[in-house]
Amino acid sequence: MSPLFAFGMPGFQEWILIGIISLVLFGPKKLPEIARTLGKSMNEFQKAKDEFVAEFHKSTETPKPGPIDAKLANAKPAEVKPIDLTREIAEDEAAEALKKQSPPA
Numbered sequence: 001m002s003p004l005f006a007f008g009m010p011g012f013q014e015w016i017l018i019g020i021i022s023l024v025l026f027g028p029k030k031l032p033e034i035a036r037t038l039g040k041s042m043n044e045f046q047k048a049k050d051e052f053v054a055e056f057h058k059s060t061e062t063p064k065p066g067p068i069d070a071k072l073a074n075a076k077p078a079e080v081k082p083i084d085l086t087r088e089i090a091e092d093e094a095a096e097a098l099k100k101q102s103p104p105a
Contacts, residue, residue: 010018023031 026034
């Protein structure tokens with residue numbers, strides 16, 4: 001705990017005393033500008049914190065399956081037809097035999 005708040009949060013009288021001291025230190029013209037700057041800084045800090053928390057939650061959640069994923073999950077495996085290579089092998093052998101028989105030009 002901070003030593004400033006060692007005895008708890010300041011009450012109404014303490015806030016009045018803090019206000020009078022800050023008014024004496026900074027003056028009535030500078031005090032609204034300081035308060036405005038402090039408010040903007042706290043607002044930016046809050047936005048950065050919210051963005052960080054949102055990004056953290058986004059990175060830790062598991063992705064939900066979309067419609068395409070659901071279709072793939074329920075899809076049946078396709079039937080694989082065997083390829084008949086005997087015809088292709090026979091054609092390749094016949095072509096090689098023709099090359100060997102024909103005289104070179």
